[in-house]
Amino acid sequence: MFDTKPHQKEKALLIGLERDGVSKWDLRESLDELAELASSAGAEVVGTVTQRLDQPTAPFYIGKGKAEHVAEQCRRDDVTSVIFDDELSPAQGRNLEKLTSRKILDRTQLILDIFAQRARSREGRLQIELAQLQYLLPRLTRMWNHLSRQSGGIGTRGPGETQLEVDRRRVQERIAKLERDLAEVRKHRLIQREGRRRHHWPVASLVGxxxxxKSTLLNKLTGADVLAAxxxxATLDPTTRQFVLPNKQKVLLTxxxxxxxxxPHTVIESFKATLEEVHEADLLIHVVDLSHPNFEEQIAAVNAVVRELDAHGKQTLTVFNKVDAVENRELIRTQLSAIPNSVAISARTGEGMAEMLAELEHQLSAWRLRAAYRIPARQSALIAEIHRVGHVLELRYEEDVVHIRAHVPPELEGRLTSYAEADSAPQPD
Ligand SMILES: Nc1nc2c(ncn2[C@@H]2O[C@H](COP(=O)(O)OP(=O)(O)OP(=O)(O)O)[C@@H](O)[C@H]2O)c(=O)[nH]1
Ligand SMILES: [Mg+2]
Known part of the structure; x- marks a missing residue:
């Protein structure tokens, strides 16, 4: 997307709206993050423009006067692209492009652009292309609708609509093909995962x-060579490495x-295959940048995605990272006591690593227990939960009872005691 001449850096102007009651998220922080996204995509941010409006205007997102002011700033400061903090409608995008003669982007496109730059594996590329096309498809339609409504008459109806149909069909065909290819990739992944399962090693997935x-921590623990920047x-493609804890327990870390x-929801949807690793994990290691001023909101955002991936309720080790950059030691203490089973480390200096490994050992030791249960088949929510947060080894239906042999985390085990098979206390694997 940023296809300027090699040595010419893209110069970006950021735009955000301050809206009453709509955005709980502070505008300033949102724009700071947008600036980070822009520079991650290779652009230089030359300024930000904000406006207080109850809701975006249909033609320009911002007010017309503001839009003209933006156009002038673009000329004055040699701005090459204008980036909006929310998704723009196709009409807004087009009007703004006309007014400013500059490239107009929104947050979603920016994220998709970064993903496109980073994707290395075939799977990653397939997923990002799918996300981009899914973003494009509704816009294709609305763009043509808009055109025929505006100008109408000869040349916009017949041929225009035919062209639209052709374009839409092409995009839909490509989407279908990408989905088929991804289904293949998924199958392959499943085989790999089954292979790993045979080893009975617990799988821990880094989320954050x-x-x-996350990548720095993986590299530190396993000597892997994952790009950490x-x-x-920085990371798009999943990497799985094995490592052995001091107590000789083997773990797969993803x-x-x-x-x-x-x-963007399109991203989550199309990255489902990759994110499947999170869904299938026995344990989540939630890495938090404690030195970030908005770490609490970041935790909430991660939890929301985990929920969307249907991976909530899994046993989670919270790792407060970058403590070397945290001056307020009190903050570390309060966070550690606020979140159970959490540790504080610096993946950079190695501080706290021993405690983290001990906590991992502790949490995983429970995984070595497996137990057998008899559960009434109508308890479908409970059975689904065992699937989601546990690791089912065997499942057998017998009339209206389900026999399940599984590894389950301690919290769930506590709730299952009344269903335990008579002669099966939890045993080491
Ligand atoms: N000060 C400090 N910096 C760290 C620490 N751990 C990681 N970093 C830095 O934080 C930046 C991001 O690290 P990554 O490991 O790439 O982060 P990530 O979570 O994998 O990021 P994505 O792949 O983008 O999701 C890098 O510049 C690291 O050097 C730490 O303990 N202390
Ligand atoms: Mg990474």
Whole structure:
């Protein structure tokens, strides 16, 4: 998308709206993050423009006067692109482009652009192309609708609509093809996962806000060589490495794409195959950048995505990272006591690593227990929960009772005692 000449850096102007009651998220912080996204995409941010409006205007998103002011600033400061903090309608995009003669982008396109730059694996590329086309498809329609409504008459109806149909069909065909290819990739992934399952090693999945330090931690623990960089969405493709805890317990550790607030739904949808790793994990390691001023909102954003992936309720080790950059030691203490089973580390300096490994050992030791249960088949929510947060080894229906042999985390185990098979106390695997 940023297809300027090689040495010419894209110069971006950021635009945000201050809206009453609509956005709980502070505008300033949202724009700061947008600036980080822009520089991660390779642009230089030359300024920000904000406006207080109850709701976006249909033609320009911002007011007309403001839009003209933006156009002038673009000329004055040699701005090459204008980036809006929310999704724009196709009409807004077009009007703004006409008024400013500059490239107009929104947050979603920016994130998709970064993903497109980062995707290395075939799977990653397929997923990002799918997300981009899904973003495009409704816009294709609305754009043509808009055109024929505005100008109407000869040349816009017949041929225009035919062209639209052709374009839409092409995009839909391509989407269908990408979905088929991804289904293949998914099958392959499933085989790999089954292979790993045979080893009976617990799988821990690193989750966290983008730039929290997930890849740095994976590299530190396993000596892997995953790109860790101070830019958003450095990692896109999942990496799984094995490592052995001091007590000889083996663990598979998966690193994957970072999360972000307002992560476009199209992205989550098309990255489902990759994010499946999170869904299938036995344990989540939630890495938090404690040195970030908005770490609490980042935690909430990550939890929201985890929920969307139907991976909530899994056993989670919260790792407060970057403590070397936290001056307020009191903050570390309060966070550690606020969140159970949490540890504070610096993946950079190694501080706190021993405690983290001990906590991992502790949490995973429970995974070595497996137990057998008899559960009435009508308890479908409970059975679904065992699937989601546990690791089912065997499942057998017998009339209206389900026999399940599974590894389950301690909290769930506590709630299942009344269903335990008579002669089966939890046993080491
Ligand atoms: N000061 C400090 N910086 C760290 C620490 N851990 C990671 N970083 C830095 O934080 C930045 C992001 O680290 P990554 O490991 O790439 O983060 P990530 O969570 O994998 O990010 P994405 O792949 O973008 O989701 C890098 O510049 C790291 O060097 C730490 O403990 N302390
Ligand atoms: Mg990473």
């Amino acid at each position: 806000y983008t730039n929290a330090g 101070d830019k958003l969405f 690193d994957t794409v970072g999360f972000i607030k307002k992560l």
